[in-house]
Amino acid sequence: xxxxxxxxxxxxxxxxxxxxxxxxxxxxxxxxxxxxxxxxxxxxxxxxxxxxxxxxxxxxxxxxxxxxxxxxxxxxxxxxxxxxxxxxxxxxxxxxxxxxxxxxxxxxxxxxxxxxxxxxxxxxxxxxxxxxxxxxxxxxxxxxxxxxxxxxxxxxxxxxxxxxxxxxxxxxxxxxxxxxxxxxxxxxxxxxxxxxxxxxxxxxxxxxxxxxxxxxxxxxxxxxxxxxxxxxxxxxxxxxxxxxxxxxxxxxxxxxxxxxxxxxxxxxxxxxxxxxxxxxxxxxxxxxxxxxxxxxxxxxxxxxxxxxxxxxxxxxxxxxxxxxxxxxxxxxxxxxxxxxxxxxxxxxxxxxxxxxxxxxxxxxxxxxxxxxxxxxxxxxxxxxxxxxxxxxxxxxxxxxxxxxxxxxxxxxxxxxxxxxxxxxxxxxxxxxxxxxxxxxxxxxxxxxxxxxxxxxxxxxxxxxxxxxxxxxxxxxxxxxxxxxxxxxxxxxxxxxxxxxxxxxxxxxxxxxxxxxxxxxxxxxxxxxxxxxxxxxxxxxxxxxxxxxxxxxxxxxxxxxxxxxxxxxxxxxxxxxxxxxxxxxxxxxxxxxxxxxxxxxxxxxxxxxxxxxxxxxxxxxxxxxxxxxxxxxxxxxxxxxxxxxxxxxxxxxxxxxxxxxxxxxxxxxxxxxxxxxxxxxxxxxxxxxxxxxxxxxxxxxxxxxxxxxxxxxxxxxxxxxxxxxxxxxxxxxxxxxxxxxxxxxxxxxxxxxxxxxxxxxxxxxxxxxxxxxxxxxxxxxxxxxxxxxxxxxxxxxxxxxxxxxxxxxxxxxxxxxxxxxxxxxxxxxxxxxxxxxxxxxxxxxxxxxxxxxx
Numbered sequence: 001x002x003x004x005x006x007x008x009x010x011x012x013x014x015x016x017x018x019x020x021x022x023x024x025x026x027x028x029x030x031x032x033x034x035x036x037x038x039x040x041x042x043x044x045x046x047x048x049x050x051x052x053x054x055x056x057x058x059x060x061x062x063x064x065x066x067x068x069x070x071x072x073x074x075x076x077x078x079x080x081x082x083x084x085x086x087x088x089x090x091x092x093x094x095x096x097x098x099x100x101x102x103x104x105x106x107x108x109x110x111x112x113x114x115x116x117x118x119x120x121x122x123x124x125x126x127x128x129x130x131x132x133x134x135x136x137x138x139x140x141x142x143x144x145x146x147x148x149x150x151x152x153x154x155x156x157x158x159x160x161x162x163x164x165x166x167x168x169x170x171x172x173x174x175x176x177x178x179x180x181x182x183x184x185x186x187x188x189x190x191x192x193x194x195x196x197x198x199x200x201x202x203x204x205x206x207x208x209x210x211x212x213x214x215x216x217x218x219x220x221x222x223x224x225x226x227x228x229x230x231x232x233x234x235x236x237x238x239x240x241x242x243x244x245x246x247x248x249x250x251x252x253x254x255x256x257x258x259x260x261x262x263x264x265x266x267x268x269x270x271x272x273x274x275x276x277x278x279x280x281x282x283x284x285x286x287x288x289x290x291x292x293x294x295x296x297x298x299x300x301x302x303x304x305x306x307x308x309x310x311x312x313x314x315x316x317x318x319x320x321x322x323x324x325x326x327x328x329x330x331x332x333x334x335x336x337x338x339x340x341x342x343x344x345x346x347x348x349x350x351x352x353x354x355x356x357x358x359x360x361x362x363x364x365x366x367x368x369x370x371x372x373x374x375x376x377x378x379x380x381x382x383x384x385x386x387x388x389x390x391x392x393x394x395x396x397x398x399x400x401x402x403x404x405x406x407x408x409x410x411x412x413x414x415x416x417x418x419x420x421x422x423x424x425x426x427x428x429x430x431x432x433x434x435x436x437x438x439x440x441x442x443x444x445x446x447x448x449x450x451x452x453x454x455x456x457x458x459x460x461x462x463x464x465x466x467x468x469x470x471x472x473x474x475x476x477x478x479x480x481x482x483x484x485x486x487x488x489x490x491x492x493x494x495x496x497x498x499x500x501x502x503x504x505x506x507x508x509x510x511x512x513x514x515x516x517x518x519x520x521x522x523x524x525x526x527x528x529x530x531x532x533x534x535x536x537x538x539x540x541x542x543x544x545x546x547x548x549x550x551x552x553x554x555x556x557x558x559x560x561x562x563x564x565x566x567x568x569x570x571x572x573x574x575x576x577x578x579x580x581x582x583x584x585x586x587x588x589x590x591x592x593x594x595x596x597x598x599x600x601x602x603x604x605x606x607x608x609x610x611x612x613x614x615x616x617x618x619x620x621x622x623x624x625x626x627x628x629x630x631x632x633x634x635x636x637x638x639x640x641x642x643x644x645x646x647x648x649x650x651x652x653x654x655x656x657x658x659x660x661x662x663x664x665x666x667x668x669x670x671x672x673x674x675x676x677x678x679x680x681x682x683x684x685x686x687x688x689x690x691x692x693x694x695x696x697x698x699x700x701x702x703x704x705x706x707x708x709x710x711x712x713x714x715x716x717x718x719x720x721x722x723x724x725x726x727x728x729x730x731x732x733x734x735x736x737x738x739x740x741x742x743x744x745x746x747x748x749x750x751x752x753x754x755x756x757x758x759x760x761x762x763x764x765x766x767x768x769x770x771x772x773x774x775x776x777x778x779x780x781x782x783x784x785x786x787x788x789x790x791x792x793x794x795x796x797x798x799x800x801x802x803x804x805x806x807x808x809x810x811x812x813x814x815x816x817x818x819x820x821x822x823x824x825x826x827x828x829x830x831x832x833x834x835x836x837x838x839x840x841x842x843x844x845x846x847x848x849x850x851x852x853x
Contacts, residue, residue: 003030003066004051007040008109010094012833018047019056021065029069033076035107037067037186044184046070046109048099050081070186073381075103077398079435086431092822092845093421101421102396106374110187115171116154117146118181141167142174149180157182193371196237197265198251201258204229210259220250225259237262269375271368277354282327283320288492293321295490297328299439300404307430307485309410309451310443312492313730314701315499318443319349321492322406323356325441330360330386334403334438338389339425341412341662347640349408349663353389364390364397367636392417392425395432402436405429409662410442410451411694413687416850424848426451430485442487445701446694446732449739453750454487495705502672502703502710504728508719520607520615525673525713533620533652537708538668541655542699543609543675546629547571550606552579552591556599561591567802572604573631574614584804612655612675628656661699667706672699677716677724684799685852686748689723693735696727747791747814749848755813755825756849758798760806760842770835771795771809774843778811778828785824790815799853806842812852822847 004017020038022030030036034049044067056063076084076099084098091098100108138146145164149155161168174180200207211225223244228235241248255262285293292310299306312318326336340349353361362376362385379385381398388397392415395405407415407429415425426442433440442451495501507522517523532539551569552561561570563581570579570588577590594602604611613627626642633639639659646654647666654660654669674696681692696714704710716724726735744751759774761767775795782790794811801808815821825845835841 001027001030002053002056002060002063003036003049004053005036005038005047005066006050006096006099007038007047008045008096008100009040010097012094012830015088015094015096017050019058019063021060021063022052023065026066026069030066031074032078033074033081035070035075035103037070039064039067043111044186045111046186048076048081048096049074050085050095071107075107075381075398077400079400079432080396080398083396083428083432083435087421087423087428090427090822091421091423091847092826098421098423101393101417101423104374104377105370112185112187113157114154114183114185115149115157115160115175115180116183117150118175118178141170142179145171145174146179154183154185193269193375194264194266196262197234198228198237198240199234199261199263200228200232201260204232207232207259220244220246221254224251224254228260234265268379269369269372271363271372271376272350272354275354277351277358279358280352280355282324282356283317285320285324286317286494286496288494289317289321292490292492293324295488296321296325296404296439296441300325300328300332300334303403303437305434305437305439305485307433307440307454307487308442308490309447309455309487310441310490310492311447311452311732312443312445313495313501314445314698315495315501315705316445316492317496318408318492319352322408322441322443323352325404325406326357326387329403330357332403334401335386335399336388336404336406337394337397337399337402337429338387338406338408339392339394339415339429340389340408341391341414347643348665350389353387357387360385361387361389362397364388364394366391367639369636395425395428402432402438404439404441405433406441406443408443409698410444411446411448412662413691413850416848418851420844422846422849424850427848434485446697449690449736449743450750451487452489452736453740455489499704499706500709501730502700502712504700504712504714504730506719506724506728507713507715509715509717519619520612520675521619521673522713522715525715526619528671528711528713529620529653529673532671533623535670536649536668537670538646538649538651538666539653539671539673540660540664540669540699540702541612541653541673541675542658542661542695543607543612543655544657544679544695545571545606545608545676546582546610546631546657547580547608548574548610548614549604549608551604552602553605554594554596554599555601555603557594557597559594559596559602561588561595565802565805567800571608574610575631583800607676609655609657616653616655623653624651625653625655626651628654628660630657633659658695658699661695661702664702665705666702668708669702670704670708670710672703672710672712674699674712674714677714678718681718681721681723683853686743686746687850689721689739689742692721693723693727693739696724697730697732700727700730752791752814752816753821754849755815755821756846756852757811757813757825757829758808758844758846759795759810760803760808760844761839762806764807766835766839766841767807767809768795770832770841771811774828774832775811777831778813778824781824781827782821785820788815788817790821810852 001022003020003022005020006017007014030049032049032052036047036049037044038047080102084095084102087098088095148163160171164171175182207225207229211222214222227244237251240251254260296308310318329336350363362379364373364376380388388394407426410426417423429440505524507524509522512522529539549572552572561579563570563584563586565586566581566583568581568583570581572579578587579590580587591602593600609627609629613625616623616625626646628642645651649668677692677696680695681688700712703712714724714728722738723735743749759767759771772795775792779792782792791814792811795809798808798810813821813825829843829845832841832843836843
């Protein structure tokens with residue numbers, strides 16, 4: 001038997017399976033998806049088995065055997081291996097990169113250089129002489145080194161050098177001569193956690209008898225036996241030592257006498273071990289919810305692959321529909337995956353799912369420690385759970401019977417990964433569901449235009465724009481060549497119990513300024529905040545800019561403090577008195593005089609969340625403010641801490657960036673203020689209007705979700721913009737109509753698809769030549785697809801033209817339908833492979849990009 005293995009070398013030359021012999025001893029252990037160690041040239045590398053067969057491509061006699069299987073159970077299922085190939089070809093990344101994205105970071109190999117005693121010492125003259133007690137051919141220090149290494153079996157080279165600190169050159173010489181051999185070992189970054197546990201070996205009465213027989217001087221050992229007689233259950237050694245205030249030698253002495261045993265026991269790092277989640281029961285569905293649930297549950301029961309777009313206004317009860325649909329899936333013995341945006345993975349969401357399904361739920365997100373994520377992933381792999389809730393990478397959970405995939409807030413750009421593999425979780429979800437005959441539910445109060453376009457019949461698509469296919473349809477790779485799936489639209493237009501949507505006021509900040517109000521709060525919002533404080537109701541304020549001031553400028557000469565490594569202004573953070581770059585992390589102290597002209601008139605401009613917090617304290621003495629942004633939520637558990645305080649009404653105002661706009665449900669929130677609605681609108685991105693509409697609609701939806709009515713104030717300098725007007729009226733349809741017209745006119749998604757190619761280098765001349773070479777080659781290749789309409793724009797400097805001392809140029813490809821443009825882009829990039837290697841040019845290809853900066 002032979003295995004095709006994708007090795008851990010992300011390079012063009014190795015982006016294929018290599019044949020290896022499966023040794024007889026490993027045949028029962030090697031399966032598709034297994035992680036193995038294999039010899040590759042002079043090294044030993046990690047790899048993934050992607051195929052088993054009995055006819056290798058090359059002479060079987062020349063094939064090397066697999067060295068070892070790294071896991072008891074394959075970490076990837078066969079369908080995930082197949083999906084990795086699809087991801088690789090769809091998003092133009094190396095297959096090993098796609099495979100690595102599917103396993104937790106703990107299983108990403110760590111390669112260590114180890115030293116062991118060489119064959120020459122074991123079998124040659126030195127070994128014979130040593131075994132005979134003759135030492136004439138070895139120096140004493142060489143004998144010491146060899147005996148030390150032999151006793152260890154193998155030792156990491158750094159540890160050996162630290163043991164023999166002055167013998168670095170001698171050790172190097174011994175390696176050259178073959179007395180010592182350098183090998184590369186593959187180790188995981190994390191493993192299962194094990195703790196020493198004490199097990200009583202007999203019944204309580206026997207333990208008491210033994211305690212009586214011990215001599216008087218063994219008081220501590222008697223104490224241990226009597227303690228275990230009262231509580232004859234396994235106990236962690238550390239807990240026992242702490243409880244009785246004794247040393248480990250006391251317990252070890254009892255183990256040596258056979259009175260108890262000490263064993264290593266695996267324990268799970270459960271991030272929610274100390275939490276209790278009150279069990280909840282299914283709620284009675286509203287008529288609208290009942291219709292939606294009926295459609296989803298019917299498809300789940302019929303094991304039919306269908307994709308639903310659930311367009312439900314904020315507060316319409318989408319989560320309860322999700323929960324009851326999942327129960328239908330579980331009743332069939334199948335599994336469910338729930339994706340939520342990373343920033344919205346709030347304790348509230350986890351609480352709802354744990355409260356309904358208890359220990360059947362695993363949680364995967366970046367706020368967990370690596371060990372916790374590893375153990376949650378192992379629960380899934382070992383089939384201890386059948387529901388997983390997490391951020392985009394949770395779509396790769398190693399389930400084998402997927403019945404339902406839910407993507408909450410499906411419009412969120414965080415579902416698109418910005419590092420390779422640059423996959424979109426929505427597209428991957430549809431591909432994975434097709435493998436299992438599963439149902440996909442895309443839920444949002446503000447669906448992306450691409451998803452909504454996918455629900456339209458072809459006749460209507462033609463009327464709106466081109467007849468191209470929606471971006472979320474499947475590309476054909478291997479067994480994933482399925483019929484294209486049309487999205488089915490489900491709607492919920494009413495809030496639960498008929499509660500009204502909040503009343504929205506648009507405030508023109510130009511008028512506020514002309515009438516002398518220079519505050520960041522309009523007069524109407526100021527009055528509304530006073531009113532809510534008096535009524536002891538709560539407020540959510542949104543400002544999508546963290547820090548204290550967005551830039552620092554000298555009023556004398558116009559100097560602006562910029563990052564020395566990126567073409568971006570520095571943001572002032574008052575708490576630390578520092579200026580920071582939000583792209584590379586560069587930090588410098590606050591300047592009191594202008595570095596350019598030495599003027600003292602250097603001032604902070606723009607407003608960030610820190611400054612709003614300070615201003616609230618000045619305007620409303622005694623007001624209790626919780627600020628949630630990247631700066632205040634870096635610590636583990638900080639999201640939960642702040643939101644719990646707010647839920648318990650220990651604060652009047654929740655102030656934050658977009659992380660406060662989604663997924664939060666607080667009964668006492670009756671006022672929402674969007675302080676600068678134009679923040680996103682002014683970005684150089686064709687999705688700016690869509691993101692503005694989505695953000696304002698979502699944050700406005702936090703108000704009036706329960707008995708108390710809600711009110712929203714949108715402060716803007718462009719009150720006439722259609723995205724702001726539509727958001728104020730909760731009118732998705734009117735926004736979509738206007739935005740679709742704009743997209744059609746400019747050939748943007750969903751009417752055309754995009755590929756963004758970004759090239760970066762430290763030297764502008766080389767970068768410009770490379771970008772022009774790439775664009776010329778791509779235009780030449782594109783002629784072969786005539787008459788397919790393809791537009792190639794650029795190369796031009798990226799909107800942020802330098803990040804981390806590397807200049808950036810970009811090209812954009814626009815095309816319709818399913819034309820095989822991706823392959824042409826790869827061919828064009830291949831013409832620069834020599835420049836990539838020799839001069840470290842970086843080429844990044846983003847298929848269906850969400851960010852164009």
